[in-house]
Amino acid sequence: xxxxxLEEFEDELETCFGTSCGFxxxxxxxxxxxxxxxLSMKGRNRTMLGLLKKRFEITPSVVQAAFECTLCGNCxxxxxxxNTDHTRAFREYLxxxxxxxxxxxxxLLASVKNYGNPWFQPRSARNKWLKGQDIPKAAPGxxxxxxxxxxxxxxxxxxxxxLVASAKLLRRANVNFAVMGQDEPCCGSxxxxxxxxxxxEMLEKENFDKFEALGVKKIVTACPGCYTTLRKSAESLGSExxxxxxxxxxxxxxxxxxxxxxxxxEKMTYHDPCHLGRLGGILDEPREIVGAASxxxxxxxxxxxxxxxxxxxxxxxxxxxxxxxxxxxxxxxxKSTGATTLVTCCxxxxxxxxTVPGMRVVDLMELxxxxxxxxxxx
Amino acid sequence: MKYISELQAxxxxxxxxxDPAELYVYGADWSPRTSDEIHPPxxxxxPKTTLDVQRIVEVAYANGIPVTAGxxxxxMLGGAVSLYGGIYIxxxxxxxxxxxxxxxxxxxxxxxxxxxxxNDAVNPYGLWLPHQPESKWVSTVGAAIACDNDSxxxxxxxxxLNCLLSVEIVTGSGEILELGHRxxxxxxxxxxxxxxxxxxxxxxxxxxxxxxxxxxxxxxxxVEMLVFHRMGSAVDYLSRxxxxxxxxxxxxxxxKRRLKFYTHAYTAKFGGEAEIPAWAEALLAIAFAGDEKxxxxxxxxxxxxxxxxxxxxxxxxxxVDSWWASKYTLEFEPFKQKWPDVQKAKKFGAADPGVPVGxxxxxxxxxxxxxxxxxxxxxxxxxxxEHPNSIGFSLSCAVFVDYxxxxxxxxxRLFHDELSKLAIEFDGTMSxxxxxxxxxxxxxxxxxxxxxxxxxxxxxxxxxxxxxNPGKKFPREEG
Numbered sequence: 001x002x003x004x005x006l007e008e009f010e011d012e013l014e015t016c017f018g019t020s021c022g023f024x025x026x027x028x029x030x031x032x033x034x035x036x037x038x039l040s041m042k043g044r045n046r047t048m049l050g051l052l053k054k055r056f057e058i059t060p061s062v063v064q065a066a067f068e069c070t071l072c073g074n075c076x077x078x079x080x081x082x083n084t085d086h087t088r089a090f091r092e093y094l095x096x097x098x099x100x101x102x103x104x105x106x107x108l109l110a111s112v113k114n115y116g117n118p119w120f121q122p123r124s125a126r127n128k129w130l131k132g133q134d135i136p137k138a139a140p141g142x143x144x145x146x147x148x149x150x151x152x153x154x155x156x157x158x159x160x161x162x163l164v165a166s167a168k169l170l171r172r173a174n175v176n177f178a179v180m181g182q183d184e185p186c187c188g189s190x191x192x193x194x195x196x197x198x199x200x201e202m203l204e205k206e207n208f209d210k211f212e213a214l215g216v217k218k219i220v221t222a223c224p225g226c227y228t229t230l231r232k233s234a235e236s237l238g239s240e241x242x243x244x245x246x247x248x249x250x251x252x253x254x255x256x257x258x259x260x261x262x263x264x265x266e267k268m269t270y271h272d273p274c275h276l277g278r279l280g281g282i283l284d285e286p287r288e289i290v291g292a293a294s295x296x297x298x299x300x301x302x303x304x305x306x307x308x309x310x311x312x313x314x315x316x317x318x319x320x321x322x323x324x325x326x327x328x329x330x331x332x333x334x335k336s337t338g339a340t341t342l343v344t345c346c347x348x349x350x351x352x353x354x355t356v357p358g359m360r361v362v363d364l365m366e367l368x369x370x371x372x373x374x375x376x377x378x
Numbered sequence: 379m380k381y382i383s384e385l386q387a388x389x390x391x392x393x394x395x396x397d398p399a400e401l402y403v404y405g406a407d408w409s410p411r412t413s414d415e416i417h418p419p420x421x422x423x424x425p426k427t428t429l430d431v432q433r434i435v436e437v438a439y440a441n442g443i444p445v446t447a448g449x450x451x452x453x454m455l456g457g458a459v460s461l462y463g464g465i466y467i468x469x470x471x472x473x474x475x476x477x478x479x480x481x482x483x484x485x486x487x488x489x490x491x492x493x494x495x496x497n498d499a500v501n502p503y504g505l506w507l508p509h510q511p512e513s514k515w516v517s518t519v520g521a522a523i524a525c526d527n528d529s530x531x532x533x534x535x536x537x538x539l540n541c542l543l544s545v546e547i548v549t550g551s552g553e554i555l556e557l558g559h560r561x562x563x564x565x566x567x568x569x570x571x572x573x574x575x576x577x578x579x580x581x582x583x584x585x586x587x588x589x590x591x592x593x594x595x596x597x598x599x600x601v602e603m604l605v606f607h608r609m610g611s612a613v614d615y616l617s618r619x620x621x622x623x624x625x626x627x628x629x630x631x632x633x634k635r636r637l638k639f640y641t642h643a644y645t646a647k648f649g650g651e652a653e654i655p656a657w658a659e660a661l662l663a664i665a666f667a668g669d670e671k672x673x674x675x676x677x678x679x680x681x682x683x684x685x686x687x688x689x690x691x692x693x694x695x696x697x698v699d700s701w702w703a704s705k706y707t708l709e710f711e712p713f714k715q716k717w718p719d720v721q722k723a724k725k726f727g728a729a730d731p732g733v734p735v736g737x738x739x740x741x742x743x744x745x746x747x748x749x750x751x752x753x754x755x756x757x758x759x760x761x762x763x764e765h766p767n768s769i770g771f772s773l774s775c776a777v778f779v780d781y782x783x784x785x786x787x788x789x790x791r792l793f794h795d796e797l798s799k800l801a802i803e804f805d806g807t808m809s810x811x812x813x814x815x816x817x818x819x820x821x822x823x824x825x826x827x828x829x830x831x832x833x834x835x836x837x838x839x840x841x842x843x844x845x846x847n848p849g850k851k852f853p854r855e856e857g
Binding site: 011014015017019021022023025026035036037042043046049050051056057059060061062065076077078080081304 | 395399400406416424468471725781
């Protein structure tokens with residue numbers, strides 16, 4: 001069991017009510033943009049508590065409190081409570097109590113069910129990035145390492161170079177890996193974030209049965225969302241398969257000099273994707289790569305305090321105006337460092353941040369590949 | 379309700395919250411209470427400008443509706459809770475930094491800016507607002523003024539009133555008034571109406587803007603901790619430091635028990651409790667700041683003098699740093715912020731009396747006695763020096779309160795009232811950083827005697843209909 005029901009968190013909600021420090025408000029991108037307290041974590045916890053105590057019915061503001069959140073985890077960074085888990089359980093609670101999924105989320109869910117991705121792309125679309133790559137397809141007992149490309153980068157053309165770069169880098173690093181191509185399943189992140197817990201739990205079980213059947217020992221993910229989701233599933237299902245993000249796989253090689261990198265003099269900054277940084281705890285490895293490949297400078301809010309780009313947890317689809325506002329704020333912060341390029345390594349963040357004009361947004365793997373290729377040039 | 383449509387007409391829908399869930403979350407602050415004890419307002423308004431606030435108060439005045447203004451809602455005694463419903467003005471939507479004047483070292487801000495937002499804005503100029511309560515990330519300028527809360531650096535810079543040059547308010551009849559002396563640091567002209575706002579709890583008007591005095595950021599800060607045999611020795615030592623001419627930036631005398639509460643970061647890191655010598659009854663946390671050479675010289679001189687008082691330096695830096703993290707830097711282990719973590723079963727509750735400097739130790743023993751009488755688990759006492767260059771302190775007499783138990787909340791309130799009243803017997807004061815709220819209102823005459831009549835008249839002048847945060851300072855019917 002990966003998740004818990006809202007009722008199981010009631011004691012934590014009481015603790016938040018008893019404490020009421022509000023330290024979660026300062027770094028909450030949504031609360032800071034809208035300043036309505038039901039949208040801060042303290043207010044959201046109170047809303048859940050009031051609902052469980054039947055102080056009010058499910059109202060439009062209750063639904064908004066549940067869903068107008070990117071689940072970026074900034075509130076967790078400043079707290080000892082499991083706030084993002086409360087929010088996810090809140091969403092599930094509402095769906096169980098007669099709230100219809102938001103129409104934008106319903107279509108995502110239908111797509112996951114029918115196509116194994118939330119993008120309405122046929123399963124075969126996951127093969128596109130593999131054309132001409134000569135990467136073996138995973139087969140039972142034939143490989144120990146599985147490169148898990150994730151759906152978003154595989155089906156969205158502007159993100160394909162990132163996967164190609166990842167595969168080339170893994171090969172340069174002499175990692176023997178295979179891919180699942182069109183058989184690669186959905187990791188279930190979308191289901192989990194929008195409160196479809198039952199569907200998620202069925203899916204994660206199926207997924208790990210497949211991985212185990214292939215005899216995989218390690219999964220290297222390209223997407224931070226896949227990384228946190230698969231890691232949590234592995235833990236909760238008791239699987240011994242090791243889940244790592246590609247930055248972890250490659251940073252050590254860069255540091256040890258096994259991957260030769262040419263450093264550019266360009267000033268670059270790095271955006272921590274919420275799922276990789278705050279939620280995944282992977283803060284140093286991407287910095288080692290950006291630092292080796294450029295004149296790296298931090299943004300004022302970085303690492304655990306990095307501000308969300310606004311794309312996550314269904315916000316982009318259901319609350320596009322707010323989502324755009326958060327992306328603009330992020331780009332402003334990046335510009336304030338004097339950097340000319342913003343590096344990141346999440347398909348959602350990249351797509352989101354590229355919608356804001358005025359700053360070059362580069363994928364970390366593409367940056368690293370170029371820097372390794374440049375190091376071979378005379 | 380008729381007045382709500384009038385508010386809609388003057389402000390527009392987007393500045394009003396009326397959904398029951400939204401109202402619910404604005405119905406309680408930080409103070410000890412069960413989750414059944416909540417006072418949602420009837421409407422929350424989110425003004426952007428002083429004129430918006432004026433329009434709100436005019437509607438309230440015309441209709442005789444209670445108006446409670448709030449900021450971060452981290453008050454420790456219910457000051458910004460709408461006891462009688464009505465309109466809650468959420469000032470956090472008024473958080474603009476209006477003018478930074480580096481040459482004159484002032485900043486003009488809207489009242490809803492948090493103390494941290496002010497400091498983030500003025501930091502690039504090498505300046506800071508030294509009024510720093512632990513709640514600085516959430517506590518707003520307006521709330522700091524209205525509550526007159528505490529500051530870590532009081533012994534050097536005082537509290538918010540020492541930083542406040544001028545304040546704009548909207549009175550209870552909707553008039554906009556500027557009180558103070560522009561950018562001059564003080565005045566001998568007129569009555570000091572500006573000073574009335576500190577600790578007024580929104581009972582005279584709503585603070586909408588303030589001009590604050592800033593200070594240059596010292597290059598270096600050194601924090602040390604000394605242990606003493608008695609709390610009284612720590613007071614004598616501080617008096618000796620002032621005689622010696624040592625500049626102190628922060629000074630907090632903790633009883634031994636209190637250390638456990640403030641070293642959560644230590645416990646989170648090492649698993650065990652921070653320990654000090656068994657003989658030590660008091661700890662003094664003390665900070666020195668300035669140019670590195672000067673700060674070090676002050677520190678060295680202060681530590682040398684400590685020998686005269688049989689005090690000992692705490693050498694384990696992790697204890698000192700974890701205390702300071704809790705008090706000021708807020709550098710907690712990620713995902714382990716102390717407030718909820720230490721309060722899973724019970725929360726922090728306090729009385730905030732002030733007593734004459736020579737009677738600290740005597741009052742400490744009374745605090746322990748009263749807490750034990752009401753069967754409350756003691757957190758301990760912290761005496762914060764909060765008056766510039768003097769040993770005057772505010773007292774935080776803290777206990778753990780089971781906020782899931784109505785009976786324990788009741789006993790906590792008895793404890794709070796008893797200590798507040800006892801402070802008068804000690805020739806002291808009932809409140810030094812939490813204000814009076816509705817809690818002390820029934821017995822405010824003990825503190826103020828006949829002058830309470832004059833206070834009521836002042837209230838009437840600013841708030842003719844008694845609509846501004848009713849129930850606070852004075853019971854509602856007399857407001």
